[in-house]
Amino acid sequence: MVGYLFFRVAFGLERGVKIHPGLRLVYVMAAVPVDTFTGLALVMSSHDPYSSYASMSPSGSSPSWILSNIHLGGAIMWIGGDALMLLACIPIAIAWVKWETVKTRELDAILDAQGI
Numbered sequence: 001m002v003g004y005l006f007f008r009v010a011f012g013l014e015r016g017v018k019i020h021p022g023l024r025l026v027y028v029m030a031a032v033p034v035d036t037f038t039g040l041a042l043v044m045s046s047h048d049p050y051s052s053y054a055s056m057s058p059s060g061s062s063p064s065w066i067l068s069n070i071h072l073g074g075a076i077m078w079i080g081g082d083a084l085m086l087l088a089c090i091p092i093a094i095a096w097v098k099w100e101t102v103k104t105r106e107l108d109a110i111l112d113a114q115g116i
Contacts, residue, residue: 006031010092021096028088035081042074 010028012018019027048054048066057066 007088010088012095021092021099025089025092025096028085028092032082032085035085036078039074039076039078039081043071043078045070045074 008014009019010024012021012024042049045067048063048070050070053070054061054063054066057069
């Protein structure tokens with residue numbers, strides 16, 4: 001739910017005051033370090049950070065298997081999370097370019113009307 005609310009603001013779907021398209025890009029890029037830090041913390045962990053994970057794993061699972069699963073999950077969160085955020089930045093950057101184009105045309109029309 002939090003991710004959905006985050007992306008509503010990032011893609012300008014909220015009613016009321018909307019943030020600048022360039023600031024939307026910064027808003028999304030500010031979320032990248034969270035995924036990166038959490039993923040790297042899991043990848044570099046030397047022990048099982050979740051004590052209940054061992055009790056929920058399949059029977060016969062070794063501690064090294066559990067730790068390798070945690071490392072894999074961290075790598076997926078690190079690389080996959082960053083890749084998804086990069087993909088989310090593409091339509092935001094396109095919207096920003098379109099917004100700047102419209103604002104430039106408006107400013108050019110005002111300056112032409114003033115004879116500048």
